[in-house]
Amino acid sequence: QVQLQESGPGLVKPSQTLSLTCTVSGGSLSSGTYYWTWIRQPAGKGLEWIGRISTSGSTNYNPSLKSRVTISVDTSKNQFSLKLSSVTAADTAVYYCATYQLLLRTFGYWGQGTLVTVSS
């Protein structure tokens, strides 16, 4: 069973870059079975898909965030990462990493989530 764990700063200043890492265990980032995905949820609000990366390195991003988002993968560490630039208070949210399972066409495994607050 794949397990995911997010890590990174819990506090980021406005205009800076938010950086998070997701460490994968119980599965390989080299596996073609998944897309590696980031999803966020502001407090009291719904889920928002941020973007995904495949094992080949191809990416797709939410159009509303595309200009600010970069998702990358480090197969040697079995980790994938999220960078979101020029953050504002509106980017304050719980950030989840998750797997998109290609055979089931769904987000099957989720990390526990990490709260990132944007504040000076």
Place this chain on the structure above:
Amino acid sequence: QSALAQPASVSGSPGQSITISCTGTSSDVGGYNYVSWYQQNPGKAPKLMIHDVSNRPSGISNRFSGSKSGNTASLTISGLQAEDEADYYCSSYTSSSTWVFGGGTKLTVL
């Protein structure tokens, strides 16, 4: 991309059935059978309940069922139990090769 439309809240008594709708467009819900439903308890990550419109993963109670008609998908929970009280979200693949979630529905078991 706009969030899929879900009712903000639904409620039901134990033993009853409830249905949560998820309305999109022909570019997402109506165009693909890639609709999923997730249950989220407070402070927890979402949990997959239904995938591919109507398929239950192993371990999910058969009280949970999904369907789709046109641009609207639905999640039905039968034999409502107190433990079903949670937030529920739908998601769909889109024609832009992205994914979109619904705004979420709070289920209250009376």
